[in-house]
Amino acid sequence: MSDDRKLANILETYFSDANLLWDKVLQSKINNDPDGFVSFNSLQTLSRFKKLNATAQDIKHAAVNHSLSKLKEGLQKPYHTEQAIKELFGSLIGHVSFVRIPKNTQGCSGFYGFCFVEFDDRDNVNKAVRLLNRFNTSALCSEDQSNIVKTNEKKGENNVEDGDKNSNENVIEQANKLSLRVMSKSDWNKLKEEYLEVQAARAAYTRDQWSKYYASLPNTAEEIPGPEPQQQKKKKGEELPETMEYTKGIIVYVGNIHPKSSKTVISKLLEKSGLLVPYIGRKKGLDYCHARLSSPEDAQQLVKYFENHPVIQENHTDDTGKAASTADMFKVNLRIISGKEEEFYWQDDIAGSKKLFT
Secondary structure (H helix, E strand, C coil), X not given: CCHHHHHHHHHHHHCCHXXXXXXXHHHHXXXXXXXXXXXXHHHCCCHHHHHCCCCHHHHHHHHHHCCCCCXXXXXXXXXXXXXXXXXXXXXXXXXXXXXXXXXCCCCCCCCCCCCEEEECCHHHHHHHHHHHECCCHHHCCHHHHHHHXXXXXXXXXXXXXXXXXXXXXXXXXXXXXXXXXXXXXXXXXXXXXXXXXXXXXHHHHHHHHHHHHHHHXXXXXXXXXXXXXXXXXXXXXXXXXXXXXXXXXXXXXXXXXXXXXXXXXXXHHHHHHCCCCCEEECCCCCCEEEEECCCHHXXXXXXXXXXXXXXXXXXXXXXXXXXXXXXXXXXXXXXXXXXXXXXHHHHHHHHHHHHHCC
16 A cells, blocks of 8 residues: 555544544544634644654545545535524524534533534424424424424425425425434433433443343352452452442433533532532533432422523523523423432442542
């Protein structure tokens, strides 16, 4: 294989979807450029190019003459900013009041293929799902299906005005090109809860299988010399006790918080309710956390307060919140966890506590 072909292969590997998802060095180079470009001078500093002593001119020559990736000019710009997405949905469906592109787990901004769009009119949500969704259309919610039936009936009776027909045809044509997956926030929340349940069930199943595996091993502890701590390490995969004692109904799930918010900021925001929040369980970069209250009554009172006083957290330092409507999809969302979700929470909490002291 020629050197140019090797350089072209390296270049295509660096800019492949699989690599761009995890390569933090290349991500930083792309994010640091206002237009998202990476110069050839910058590329030559990457490890794989340095091994071949490739210069910027060598990489450029390989890209032009040997790379399978070709530049196509005159194409439509991608919808990768909040403003572009707002204009797109505004032109196709109706007035958009808000667009939010969630940050990744590191709290960095950037479009990763999905976002939340809020309309002024609730009917426009169903309209967007009905006209723009191109994924699993047979599984639309019943309300959306009824809208489709009504629309088809109207077309059969020729009751739709020519202007509306032409408008819908233009929207459908554009939707076919975009091939979007569109759903309501309520359906998205259902899928999210379903995913978390499956994830928790899989984790429990994995722990159970490891526990059975270790239990099936012959007990040779007496034959193997060594200090006691070594024996404890061998049992690291054992499952937690099936019976745990904990106070039920004191853990509150808090969603739609800013990914960069600190525990202190979140505590102050929640304590607007007049209640003391003894503990916040939070993983960095996520838009949710768990608040531990002193009693089930306090947990119920906290949830009720934010149901009656909904707020949106505007930025990561906002510890007061901005007043919002009860129907706002981006309001801080609170609920008391129960059942398996609560059990898994306490199992993870106990496992985390053990790690601190082992």
